[in-house]
Amino acid sequence: MNLYLELSDLYSKLSIKALLSLKYETYFNDKKVFFPSKTSNDVIFSLSLHSIVMQYIIGTINTYYRMEKKFKRTTVTSALPYANGPVHIGHLAGVYVPADIYVRYLRLKKEDVLFIGGSDEHGVPITIRAKKEGITPQDVVDRYHSLIKQSFKEFGISFDVYSRTTSPTHHQLASDFFKTLYNKGEFIEKTSEQYYDEEAHQFLADRYITGECPHCHAEGAYGDQCEKCGTSLSPTDLINPKSAISGSKPVMKETKHWYLPLDKHEGWLRQWILEDHKEWRPNVYGQCKSWLDMGLQHVR
Numbered sequence: 001m002n003l004y005l006e007l008s009d010l011y012s013k014l015s016i017k018a019l020l021s022l023k024y025e026t027y028f029n030d031k032k033v034f035f036p037s038k039t040s041n042d043v044i045f046s047l048s049l050h051s052i053v054m055q056y057i058i059g060t061i062n063t064y065y066r067m068e069k070k071f072k073r074t075t076v077t078s079a080l081p082y083a084n085g086p087v088h089i090g091h092l093a094g095v096y097v098p099a100d101i102y103v104r105y106l107r108l109k110k111e112d113v114l115f116i117g118g119s120d121e122h123g124v125p126i127t128i129r130a131k132k133e134g135i136t137p138q139d140v141v142d143r144y145h146s147l148i149k150q151s152f153k154e155f156g157i158s159f160d161v162y163s164r165t166t167s168p169t170h171h172q173l174a175s176d177f178f179k180t181l182y183n184k185g186e187f188i189e190k191t192s193e194q195y196y197d198e199e200a201h202q203f204l205a206d207r208y209i210t211g212e213c214p215h216c217h218a219e220g221a222y223g224d225q226c227e228k229c230g231t232s233l234s235p236t237d238l239i240n241p242k243s244a245i246s247g248s249k250p251v252m253k254e255t256k257h258w259y260l261p262l263d264k265h266e267g268w269l270r271q272w273i274l275e276d277h278k279e280w281r282p283n284v285y286g287q288c289k290s291w292l293d294m295g296l297q298h299v300r
């Protein structure tokens with residue numbers, strides 16, 4: 001299935017005009033069908049089209065579903081969109097429409113299912129955008145959260161709950177996870193020196209430090225890689241490092257982090273993933289297996 005979408009001013013207009021070209025071949029009631037028979041251009045990707053596509057895809061899901069486990073209840077969640085820009089057709093086609101189809105399918109079968117999503121409202125790209133536009137990070141996330149939420153509604157993505165990572169519930173839950181592990185003494189505490197922006201009052205991720213590449217001497221190399229010559233770098237390799245947030249020269253400062261030593265948990269993870277979840281997608285299963293086979297690491 002190929003989807004092409006031209007977005008015209010998604011910021012203000014929520015009517016999204018889609019330039020859509022669908023070539024989809026499937027088996028429906030054991031007959032080979034093509035959808036649609038002709039290529040349709042410049043159509044509105046509306047809820048009705050959404051449900052036509054669904055009908056065809058449900059047949060395929062049905063086949064897979066017969067091979068899957070039966071659960072008493074199902075919670076479905078999909079990657080949280082980052083509240084730093086609008087959602088586009090790539091997000092919808094790759095993440096939210098497939099999840100929505102699965103959820104609608106379970107609802108039709110009268111299964112107990114909850115579809116939960118929300119905007120990811122933390123992180124440096126949000127603060128950088130706020131600075132560029134001369135507004136606060138709160139303004140940025142408020143704007144994009146409501147825009148994204150509205151877009152999902154218009155597209156017919158049927159979340160039961162669409163929340164935000166800045167909600168008190170989310171803060172409470174994340175903090176409970178950390179405190180429980182902390183009180184059980186599960187973490188290793190380690191102090192290291194990292195670049196700090198004294199003007200912006202924050203430590204800098206590798207990507208937010210730029211400078212001259214020590215190999216090809218190009219300006220504007222990132223703290224993790226020089227895009228000119230492709231060399232992998234560490235922030236301390238850069239000549240004349242600069243903060244991408246404030247433009248000031250960062251200083252080295254001590255910082256403390258808490259690490260979860262995964263090697264302590266290898267036994268049950270091995271059983272839970274490799275034995276109990278053989279139905280996971282081959283690429284996900286294979287990636288986990290290769291990590292486990294290499295032996296899980298902890299910071300030294």
Ligand SMILES: [Zn+2]
Nearest residue numbers: 213216226229
């Ligand atoms: Zn370079």
